Amino acid sequence: MTADAVTLAVALPLLAGFLSPALGRSSRTAAQWLGWAALAASAAVLWSVWVRLDGGTAAVAVGGFRPPLGIAFYLDGMALLFALAVPVVTLLFWPRAGTPQQFALTLVLAAAATGLALSGDIFNLYVFYELTAVASFGLVAAHEARRAQAAALRYLLLSAAGSVLLLAGIAVVYLRTGTLNLAHLATLAPERLQDPVGLAAFALMLLGLGVKAELFPVNGWVPEVYSSVSGRLAGLLAGLVSKLAVLVVVRALVLVFPRPEAAELMLVLGTLGIVVGELAAWRARDLRRQFAFSSIGQLGIVFVAFSVPGPAGIVAGLAVALHHLLTKPALFLLAERWGGAIEGLRGAGRGQWLASTLFILFALSLVGVPPLPGFWAKLLTVMSLMEQGTGPARAGAVVVMAATVVEAAYLFRTLGVLLARESGAESPQPHRGPDLATASLAGLILVGSVFALRPLGDGLKALAAQAVDVDGYVRTVLGGPGMAVSHPASQAPGGAGGGARVAHVPPEIAS
């Protein structure tokens, strides 16, 4: 299987999604199986490509048009890791009780999220970003309760405003550089985007992408949406979609805007996100909104970590992001089990030992109690910030540590209520079907990773080294340094019709 097959990971879920509503009119079960099959095939394709790449990188010229004229997908460890997480997590959080339309939207969401991880073209990223947005509006609004529709409408308006800013940012970048390909932009950025105009373009794109990534100040939708929808959908949006938006921001920061001011902007907004999110979580009186605000805080930490230049920041950011990807969806599933006001949960955890144990585990890891992975993720973040040594970075480190204290305060308070000896007026029984299998799986992975810290750390370091390797990226996509700066039109198209594919492909892939 060649690396080109990776486009199947986007195409197959879309195909299944297109057919799902029509098929679902005659058989809902068939639509469901079609969706599962497409996601499984997508995961299999990504997995086999990852195995074949074996730590290398590759670029795929979609349609055979060589970048920068056509759209390129870029495959490195970071892209494939997040792309592979998409079908897996989507399968785990599949809307089992949904209609064929919901299946279709979930599949479209998965395809778009995969595209966000792989694509190396800013406008193509915008299209996939909008696709995740529209699919998630539909999924949120599909809930019966009227609050879901109101939340979806408010989410839509904010997100659409953000998209306009993103589009304006892309327009400015294109006007300055005349290209949309990230690798080509990386070669042009030093001379064309190193000024206030470039910084403005980055700020516009950051605000646009920040809506999905729960970045301060465009995260007003988070508590409303997450507390109106099912735990599965909240888990999917908080765990997966937000991370992919962050991934896009990181790619843009590393490749196109490698300026201290851009990183500082991310640091400041991330820090504000931590402060606002954690304080609101501390004040929250119900479980769902507590987790939603805590999610804002955690994403703030991710942004702060990624703002550190070089591989150290990428390693820390990836660690926090992956840890959050693992814990927060599982916590939302547990929140669905208990739901409701924290005070009303008095004693609810007693007698449900598996759920309580999982909750304790995730809470401890989220706070960052050693030796759980959450501790190492936060440690990496704080250390990389301190090593950077600038004033704002130190302040960020202090805020991260202070946030830990606040997180501990509210999570332990909730824990105390859950496990209180005396029972409340009427102890709320789990009113929805137990969804412990997925949460247990996340718990097992979390515990398992404690025993594999060293290989995990090495793996992350390898990913980060690849991710910050701008020259490698440019070489892989454009097939050689310097070529992109020369005029693209001067290179005659080779091959039959479609132009030559100049992607660098390791020999074992080409076979």
Place this chain on the structure above:
Amino acid sequence: MSLPPLEIVLYAGAVSLLIIGLAGLVMSEHLVRLVLALGVAEAGGNLLLVLTGFRQGAVAPILLGAAPSGPMVDPIPQALVLTAIVIGVGVQALALALVLRVRRAYGTVHMSALRARLVEDLDEAAGLPPEGSREAPGVERPV
């Protein structure tokens, strides 16, 4: 008095539409107006995008018959703006459908009222007492 160059006029128009739309999104209260403001902002964004391919005195990038007489404008932004317009249509249709549904469910088309009712709904769904009793005794505070 001489007119400013055409591209500056176009650019100023696009940016103005963008800003008018964004300001409308912030200040409007009526839900339908918010959707309209979104449309205006999107129109501004799209104009800005298509303007990136504008060249003085160039013709449309269509090769018909003989070789093109003059320079042609950049075809890529035209393709991009087609995509952006279609995206905008989809988003606005969904927004209007949601407005219809929300009006029927809440009986209001005002954003501030909707926000207040939404928070009430969320509190109610979580089984919380109304906001007023936040500091009432019995709500445990961490030390």
Place this chain on the structure above:
Amino acid sequence: MRNFTSLLFAGGLGFFLLVLAADLPLGAPPMLAGQGVLAEGAAATGAANLVTAVVLAYRGIDTLGELSILFAAAAGVGLVLGRARRRPDAEADPEGGFILLAAADLLFPLLVIVGLYIVLHGHLTPGGGFQGGVVLAAAFFLPLLGRPRNALDHAVIGWIEGLAGAVFVGIGLWALAARGEFLAPLLGKGTLGALFSAGTLPLLYIAVGLKVGAEIAGLMSTLQETEAAGS
């Protein structure tokens, strides 16, 4: 307060963007990728309309994503309004007057022909699947304005949009199987400017036209049916 800060942001952004104008190459863009498309686009795709070459060939996957967005929006509207639609016993809007009815009857064939023409000539002249699809949708929606009692069959619309989308992806997969590249153009390129030219691009645009037409028609008819049941 929130209004004030946001307004300040909007105003500041506007001022800033206007000031930027001096630093932007307006009217003489760098066109690094654009020049490449202008130089080789016709030879590589066989389409006389280079915008179509970009939409369907160079940035074909963008177009697939764009179709998916329209599809997701239509599915979302269906989900949002699905339960709020007209009950069978509800009173329908009154039938349109003579002018509306006659215009609907007269315009229907014209709109269908114009729509098909625009779809089929997308690779030669301005237009294409999106523009033509909207005209086709208007052709089918216009009679509904005159006769609100009739309704479009949503099952048929569902199949058309599903199959048209599947055909688009299918052509892409065919290219993946034949050329090893998803959505690469196939078939002979023909003579530049002829109706049968540009390989698979016209086929892709037909799929786009059908899908867009079905989706827009479905969207508008869903909204109209809801309107009828409203208040």
